[in-house]
Amino acid sequence: MSNIRNTKGANSPNWRGGRQACKGYIRILAPDHPRANRRGYVFEHVIVAEEALGRFLPRGHVVHHINGVKSDNRKNNLVICQDNAYHTHLHTRQKAFRATGRTDLRHCCTCKEWKPLGSYRKISGQERDHHCPTCRAIARKEWRLKNVDYLKILKREWKRKHRNQISQLRLFLAALSLLLSSLKSRIKS
Numbered sequence: 001m002s003n004i005r006n007t008k009g010a011n012s013p014n015w016r017g018g019r020q021a022c023k024g025y026i027r028i029l030a031p032d033h034p035r036a037n038r039r040g041y042v043f044e045h046v047i048v049a050e051e052a053l054g055r056f057l058p059r060g061h062v063v064h065h066i067n068g069v070k071s072d073n074r075k076n077n078l079v080i081c082q083d084n085a086y087h088t089h090l091h092t093r094q095k096a097f098r099a100t101g102r103t104d105l106r107h108c109c110t111c112k113e114w115k116p117l118g119s120y121r122k123i124s125g126q127e128r129d130h131h132c133p134t135c136r137a138i139a140r141k142e143w144r145l146k147n148v149d150y151l152k153i154l155k156r157e158w159k160r161k162h163r164n165q166i167s168q169l170r171l172f173l174a175a176l177s178l179l180l181s182s183l184k185s186r187i188k189s
């Protein structure tokens with residue numbers, strides 16, 4: 001156990017002065033930080049954002065790099081997002097702006113066209129479908145055409161399964177219409 005502790009931090013053969021690059025991000029050594037990983041490292045952009053905020057980042061909050069460079073942790077390159085959904089939303093809008101000069105469009109992954117973001121089906125919160133409504137409608141129609149036989153089998157199976165209920169319902173409806181016609185004739189006479 002003491003061996004492991006001794007190889008940590010400055011005693012580690014991989015010691016880089018408490019700075020670590022990982023997948024484009026920079027981590028710095030801050031073992032007492034609430035977001036520290038098992039090795040005691042925290043993302044530098046988190047620390048910088050917290051310094052600007054004046055307190056620890058609330059749970060679930062994420063930091064976004066405006067210019068897309070994950071190691072550019074200058075204060076004015078960072079935006080604090082209240083959750084991951086908002087962060088994804090920012091990325092979607094930035095992608096649209098880079099490609100079209102507008103932020104209110106979304107790329108359809110089927111027809112590869114940019115269409116108004118508002119026309120895409122809402123999935124949850126700020127999340128929206130990746131296929132534009134036209135492509136979605138076409139896909140649904142094609143699926144139905146391709147699966148006509150399958151749908152027929154499903155229908156047949158459903159009928160077989162609910163045979164009792166269906167015949168009961170038929171009996172009930174027949175009785176009801178009998179009752180109605182007798183009522184009608186009674187009213188007339």
Ligand SMILES: [Zn+2]
Nearest residue numbers: 063064065091
């Ligand atoms: Zn981001």
Ligand SMILES: [Zn+2]
Nearest residue numbers: 108111132135
């Ligand atoms: Zn489309």
